[in-house]
Amino acid sequence: MKKRPEEYRAGSRTPPPASGVEDDRGAGPDLDDGPTGPGAPTDRPGPSAPTTPGPDRPPVRRGRPRSEAAERAIVEATLRLIEEGIPLSDLSIERIARTAGVGKATIYRRWEGKEALLVDVVRSLDPEDPPLPGTSLRDDLVVLMENIHRRGLAKRSSALLVSVFAQMQSYPRLWEMHHRVSVLPRRLQMDEVLRRGIADGEIRDDLDFDLLGDLFVGPILVRTVLRPEVVWAKDSAEQIVDAVLAGVRPPRWPSS
Known part of the structure; x- marks a missing residue:
């Protein structure tokens, strides 16, 4: 077989x-194999090498490290x-x-195969996202918006990324793999933050959930794709989050 x-x-x-x-x-x-030939170091024991660690002998490593x-x-x-x-x-x-x-x-x-390798190559060019603070719904959303904006700027300013993304869209399997590996996990992270906000009563539960996410992401995509000439202020992410939250809060939510 x-x-x-x-x-x-x-x-x-x-x-x-x-x-x-x-x-x-x-x-x-x-x-990957490292040095070869007579006298080259090896991590595999010979025929008489002990395989049971003793008090003065570290455990024998089997196989080779990545x-x-x-x-x-x-x-x-x-x-x-x-x-x-x-x-x-x-x-x-x-x-x-x-x-x-x-x-x-x-x-x-x-x-x-080549597609999986290329997905990791593209991911290596992505700026690493800082962890969410976890202090409040607003704080987490602000960090998420900053992350999205930073990735958008990187893709727009990198001629290499522009070329790769333009070509990737001609290969459905490669594009799908990139979406699954790089895009979807970030979307799920944002979904988790929004669901927590709904469960805690900070966001209305009668809104279309996909639309809710788009309300936050949409302004950033407009700024990075359609209107790149507009200056991104230091507090732009906070303004977006505060404006959207003001519209999706429950009616009786206390004003800050």
Whole structure:
């Protein structure tokens, strides 16, 4: 029975070549494997090595740790190829591996294919969101609005991101993966904050929930996409949150 890609990561170290992709076994040293040859360090015990830790002996490590250096090299190689003007359609695992100085097996151990790798590459360019303060509904919403605005500015000012996003929309599977991995978790985070506000009686419960979220996000999208020339003030996020909350509070909510 033919193994699925995820079985190779859990079992065999080197997946068989996919159609159109030649096998890279024996293709040279793999960055993920580390030094090889006589005298090279290894984390696997020999035949007589004890496997039970004693009082003066640390536990024996089995297997090899995930190599962050290899992943970083792969992501940076992919970015470099895109910056050189290589279209996404012409990017191949073989080309990325050659540029990164790793074997194709190293890439396939971490990503099931080119689409999954590209999603992580795009995510690496996203500014990291600071955690929500959790002090109040208003405070959490203000931080969320600032996060959305910051990501919008990054996408607009980065020629690389503009190019990648324009190309990604021509690949439905890639676009869907990006939405699931990067966009949806942030939307769910905002939904959680709004549901908590409804449960606590700070937001009316008779509003269309999707519309409620759009009321907060809409002004930011207008400023970053349709009216980028408008200056984003230091308190713009607070003004948006306060204006929307004033309209969605329950009728008897005490004024601040």
